[in-house]
Structures are given as C-alpha cells and as structure tokens.
Amino acid sequence: MTRDFFRNLCIGLVALIAVAGCSSTKSNEDGCEKGKITFCRCANRASGSKICNADGKTYGECDCGDAQPDDVAGSGLDSPEDPSPANPPPVPPTTDPTTDPAKEDPSAPAPNCSKLEDLSPVLVSENVQDDAPEALGGPIKPGTYVQTWMVYFRGADGAQPAKDAKSSQSIEIGEGTGRYTVQDNNKPAQSAGFRFSTTDNKITIQPECPSGPSKTLTYSASTHQLVIFDGAWARFFELQEAEAPAPEEQP
Structure with missing residues (x-):
C-alpha cells in the first residue's frame, strides 16, 4: 500500500468472505507451507480462503463465510x-x-x-x-x-x-x-x-x-x-x- 491509507484511511475495512458453496479440499503437487492461508474461489466467484493442512501437501476446504x-x-x-x-x-x-x-x-x-x-x-x-x-x-x-x-x-x-x-x-x-x-x-x-x-x-x-x-x-x-x-x-x-x-x- 503506497498511498497514505484513507488519507490513510483504508477503511480499508476484509478475512474470508463470500457465499456458501466453495471448493473442497485440494492437493498441491508441489506441497504447501503448513498453516498458511491462501486465496481460493467460491462457487459464486466470491473470494474465500483455505489453509494448508499439517501434512504440508493438501489444503482444507475453501472457507467462503456465510454471505x-x-x-x-x-x-x-x-x-x-x-x-x-x-x-x-x-x-x-x-x-x-x-x-x-x-x-x-x-x-x-x-x-x-x-x-x-x-x-x-x-x-x-x-x-x-x-x-x-x-x-x-x-x-x-x-x-x-x-x-x-x-x-x-x-x-x-x-x-x-x-x-x-x-x-x-x-x-x-x-x-x-x-x-x-x-x-x-x-x-x-x-x-x-x-x-x-x-x-x-x-x-x-x-x-x-x-x-x-x-x-x-x-x-x-x-x-x-x-x-x-x-x-x-x-x-x-x-x-x-x-x-x-x-x-x-x-x-
């Protein structure tokens, strides 16, 4: 963020929103960092997030919130x-x-x-x-x-x-x-x-x-x-x- 938020007010009011109906657990062939949150797309194209599982290879379900x-x-x-x-x-x-x-x-x-x-x-x-x-x-x-x-x-x-x-x-x-x-x-x-x-x-x-x-x-x-x-x-x-x-x- 290079400008002064909101005048540095980035009411910059967002973790994981969207609609129910996101994608389910997926594997990552290259592995992933345990506990890391990453972006995923929900069924209605809203934004969601998923977390890398403890095995360092798969992700949990896409969390789309309840909007x-x-x-x-x-x-x-x-x-x-x-x-x-x-x-x-x-x-x-x-x-x-x-x-x-x-x-x-x-x-x-x-x-x-x-x-x-x-x-x-x-x-x-x-x-x-x-x-x-x-x-x-x-x-x-x-x-x-x-x-x-x-x-x-x-x-x-x-x-x-x-x-x-x-x-x-x-x-x-x-x-x-x-x-x-x-x-x-x-x-x-x-x-x-x-x-x-x-x-x-x-x-x-x-x-x-x-x-x-x-x-x-x-x-x-x-x-x-x-x-x-x-x-x-x-x-x-x-x-x-x-x-x-x-x-x-x-x-």
Whole structure:
C-alpha cells in the first residue's frame, strides 16, 4: 500500500468472505507451507480462503463465510498502495441535522476521533494470479475488525506486475461512523475517524478527524468477515468477538 491509507484511511475495512458453496479440499503437487492461508474461489466467484493442512501437501476446504450472493448492503476501505484514508464521495448524514449534536455545536469533536488500538499483526501481501472476485456488498455488523489477509490480484494472465506490501490495520465500525489505525510499509502509524454510507456493494467514506476528501470503494461482508476492494488490492478483516462477562459469584 503506497498511498497514505484513507488519507490513510483504508477503511480499508476484509478475512474470508463470500457465499456458501466453495471448493473442497485440494492437493498441491508441489506441497504447501503448513498453516498458511491462501486465496481460493467460491462457487459464486466470491473470494474465500483455505489453509494448508499439517501434512504440508493438501489444503482444507475453501472457507467462503456465510454471505449469500443476493445479500446487499455494507461498508469498506483502501489499498496499501493508496493510503489516502477513506477518500470516498461525500457521505449523507446518518442522523437528523436538527438533533445531531455535531450540527448544534460545530466545534464539538466527533465521538469517533479517539485513537483506536491496533490489534492486527503485521502482514505481508500475497500475490494471486487471478482477477479479484466480485464485491457482493452485504450488511456490515458493528464492532472491531482486525486485518487478517492482504491480497494483490495480478490478473488471470499475470500481466500486472507483482506487488509486495506490509501492513497492520484495525477498524471499528459503528452506526454510520467508524475509526481506524493502520501502518503500511513501516511508515508511521495513522489513526483517523470517519463517517460512511453504503449502497449495493459500494461504501463511501468521508474522513472526519482529520478531515479529507471522500472515497468510494467496493466490499463484501458476512456475519464475521469484511473484505474491502481497491482496484487490484483486497484487505480481509475478521470481526473480533467481545469477551463474555465473567459470571457473578453467588453468595
């Protein structure tokens, strides 16, 4: 990712999404690296992932999440190459201007401007000689998402040059607002807050703190995953489940 994510907002909101009906276990004649996750194509041409088995020769089934091809609605992010944090077209307000505190007091800071802790490990992008799968959209479940995979699709003929990038990114999604923390290619970490809206399979992101130009990207979302597409790049995120409260001790 060479541009500053989302203005370094890569709301770059994606690990393994798609539709049920992916391919089953496959062998790799040349062997594979145990535990390594790699790209696979689902039956509906959505993106999925599979893991190399302990024998170092075969892969597990293609994990396509639980989204359906006709699921539409959602929100997304940008590529390591274009670190302009969420630079999408203007986002329609999500609240009534007459009751939105930010409208009543323009100087009041947005609630999503506080820094978000980055929970993502530093990942190295993977090059895939295939075209990016279709972005399916889908409802995006509120919560904190951690980047688990970053892919550069070189095209089916491999004509596009391979790209390498390193990145860690976490995103928090709320009702029409969010915040993120990202670090691409060993550059200083960037944090920002934003507003967003979704239409079909597109998400429009408007950086708020700091403010910046809006950007529209495509995405796919399921119950626990989110994939953000930006040209040949795709970022996979996984929703972090909140820890259940400890049971109260009985007297």
